[in-house]
Amino acid sequence: MNIQKYFLLFIFGIVINIPAVASAIVEIEVENKAKDTLKKECPNNSNPSPYISFGDINNDSFIDFVALCEDRAGNDLQIVIFLGERNKSFKFFQASGSTLRHERVVQFVEIKNKSIFLNRDGCCEPWKERFQFKAINNEIVLIGFEYVESSVGDNPVASGRSVNLLTSEKVYWQKNGKKRTESKVNIPSSPPIKFDKFNYDEFTTNGPKGVY
Secondary structure (H helix, E strand, O other): HHHHHHHHHHHHHHHHHHHHHHOOOOOHHHHHHHHHHHHHHHOOOOOOOOEEEEEEEOOHHHOEEEEEEEEEOOOEOOOOOOOOEEOOEEEEEEEEEEEOOOEEEHHHHHEOOEEEEEEEEEOOEEEEEEEEEEEEOEEEEEEEEEEEOOOOOOOEEEEEEEEEEEOEEEEEEEEEOOEEEEEEEEEEOOOOOOOOHOOOOHHHOOOOOOOO
């Protein structure tokens, strides 16, 4: 009886987990399709398994993905967007300008809450930059920027500035332990920066007034 009982429980467990197993198989299949698509578009990528982030960018309920891609010359990096199709394949949509590759800067992209984030982390110094892009009126534009510096030690302190380019508001903030202080200022409004026109070096040197 005990053997039959455990056998039935085992079979029941397999049946219950079929949806989870099927979902995992679909996820692997989608990821492999994305990597194959990226390889065709970015043949120079030196990383054989590039970091890919999935999500719905344009609110059509299809899974899209973004990744970093080496440009055709193999000298720099750019963000590439692929939109999901009804047949679960992917189609190239847009590429950004240069994100300024540097040996001491770790870069990765991700999709969160229907936004695309470009993250740049100093690998030898505690600083971070974050750029946020979002689809607005059928165009993907830069809507936000954040810069963070932090110290290490027994009493770490973090400070930075966050800029909302939609509301033209900049927040200076500092966090010391659990205490956070901040101040807000308005910056001049500027035309939206389209995703395919974004260039890191251009943004940091000749970008919207008041951001830096």
